[in-house]
Amino acid sequence: MKFNRIPLALLVLAIISQGCVSNKKYNELQTRYNDLQQKSKDLNQKYQTGQQDLSGSSSRVKSLEEQIASEKANVKALQDALDKCLNSTSQGNVNISKLVDEINSSNKYIQQLVNAKNKSDSLNVVLTNNLTRSLSREEMKDVDVQVLKGVVYISLADNMLYKSGSYDILPAAGATLSKIAKIITDYKDYEVLIEGNTDNVPISQTNIRNNWDLSALRASSVVQALQNTYNVDPKRLTAGGRGEYNPIAGNDTDAGKMKNRRTQIIITPKLDQFMDLIGKAPDTKKD
Template identity: 75%
Template structure:
């Protein structure tokens, strides 16, 4: 891709040298500066996009890891309870082992409850965020905005008909009120990171300074990020702009309705990764009992944990 860009630039310069009568020196210098600026911006966007994709992938992996840990701990508690029940029904021998089993069950119960509570809290915050946003949008705005929560991540999808003019990356006046409502929600939830991702259909675009759908999608993501920062005061350290071109469709490009759905900009709101790391680090080791609650086991009657 890099070589193609260099070859394209050399070809452009060669044409300009061969056809001096067609383009003035001033016009040539302006076009060259625009071209160089787009190449630089493309590299910056691509680098930031790769970083945030790794972070988003890591967040999804850690959510899955937490769910796996919960399932594993529940299985472990079930096994411990079965062993304890056997000890209680067989004889009074081995009281020391029973006491140890009770301690392990209590530690596992508290850790499981901590994981469940933390995950429920995160899910609840996401639902509150989603409900606040949907309630703030008018019925007309909801026709161009789709809000979903998937695996602990909030996805706000905005149609390009509302955000931009056809084939352009400039924000329209119509989008201002909707973006202001989204910006307010983002600012209220300061512990979340924000990725703005442009998407297009598969119709090729050929405009001056926009080579293809990769350029268009990245410029659209960057336009929304700059609007959130410059017009609505969102901290730029929380923002990342990206473009996925035509390669992340949610519908078939064989129909006009499908192309319309694919032409969208997604605002992806995700918790910071250090929150997941803290949960992983709190797992009990060697019978340790983390301070996450006061749940205890009645040694006369061991009940299964609620699913």
């Protein structure tokens, strides 16, 4: 609000209506008038200052309201992100739990495979020891014995048994065959397959058509030697030839061809005998 100045004429009229006053009285009235004028001016200034302060406060209030609205929007966005994260984490926990179960299952299966391999290795040791127990250490040096999946493979190079390009057995091969006969005889119920193998060089003998013939004839020679010379029961023996089609090395080098020219004596226990060996195999489980 505004404070109007008191008109001088009214003051004078009031004085006149009361009659003449002294100078002293007039001066006092003039002083009061001046004071009132100054107070009115001060009040007007305070009023203007208050209006300015009110306008500034309104602006600040509006700015604060805008900031509050912005912060509320940020809080909502953060809450939405948190909810999404929690949902994702929950799904992630399910996936992690499933993955852990799969890993545990895989580890269990791996352990089963390890145990099976250990058991198989133990069976191989038992079978090798059983089949070679009739041989001395010196005799074992000349006989290459390997056991794979419960089957015994005795491998003999062709130059140990035969003349080159022939199926006739060398006299010097008798010592080796006698050792093999001791193994076969020691376990009389095991099945025995004599298998001939060659390299891929074609045979040029008039009485031998190809490497199939050569491999089969060599296997037959060993079978007959075991039967006729070392008294192995022929009902247990089988002669077979695989020609050049069961190589264990490349035929592109002389060393590879030499490895491929071999005769294998394969000794296989029957099912009931194999199960008996399982009972003899040492337990591989550890506490």
